[in-house]
Amino acid sequence: MMKCIAVDDEKLVLDLLVDNIQQMPYLQLVKRCRNAMEAAEALHAHDVDLIFLDIQMPGLNGLQFLQSLKHPPKVILITAYPEYAIEGFNLDVVDYLLKPVSFERFLKACNKALELHRLQQKPVAKEDLPDYFFVYVEYIQVKVSIPAIVYIEGMKDYVKIYLDNTTKPVITKISLKAIQEKLAGFRFARTHKSYIVAADKVTAVKRDLVCLGGLELPLSESYKAAVGDMLTL
Incomplete structure (x- = not known):
């Protein structure tokens, strides 16, 4: 219903x-x-x-x-x-x-x-989910490994996907919401209207910041509860 x-x-x-x-x-x-x-x-x-x-x-x-x-x-x-x-x-x-x-x-x-x-x-078993997805980068389909994602930054019509195996982000024309849907079933949390982080890469949470090693990203009040729930799983 x-x-x-x-x-x-x-x-x-x-x-x-x-x-x-x-x-x-x-x-x-x-x-x-x-x-x-x-x-x-x-x-x-x-x-x-x-x-x-x-x-x-x-x-x-x-x-x-x-x-x-x-x-x-x-x-x-x-x-x-x-x-x-x-x-x-x-x-x-x-x-x-x-x-x-x-x-x-x-x-x-x-x-x-x-x-x-x-x-x-409908619940989806994690073992049934592929641990990758493809995005277009300048008309070429590029494979993104989900376990390699550190965080994702939204920039209006584009996103930057930062990976732990390269210093250069993957930049693709897609909404942050669409990327979040691709990550359903995996441990990622929205921390801000412009950021999604991998829960396993989080090293600390301060008052209004999420830390990923030496990197600090903003944590909005409206997302604090969801972040807390994800980090306690």
């Missing part, structure tokens, strides 16, 4: 969206919201797996609201404006639906969200 909220400032549209949600046996609606502030309150009060989100709303619009979330759940955007599609998918939304939305199209988007949810919930 996926817990969800529906966010739209138009009552009739919201009523129809709620009706569609209630026909999905694997969706549980925990809150209907008329604006971003109500949605923020709902996320604080409930463990939400999926947001059905309108874009054009008074005050904070849907995309601004989504960008404000540090760890957003899965999102299906529902809007009358096709011009925001690229920006929406750059924010890793599950799907982008244009109003008026047919039930068949709505069902397809929900099934896609369910499939992603199940993949994330």
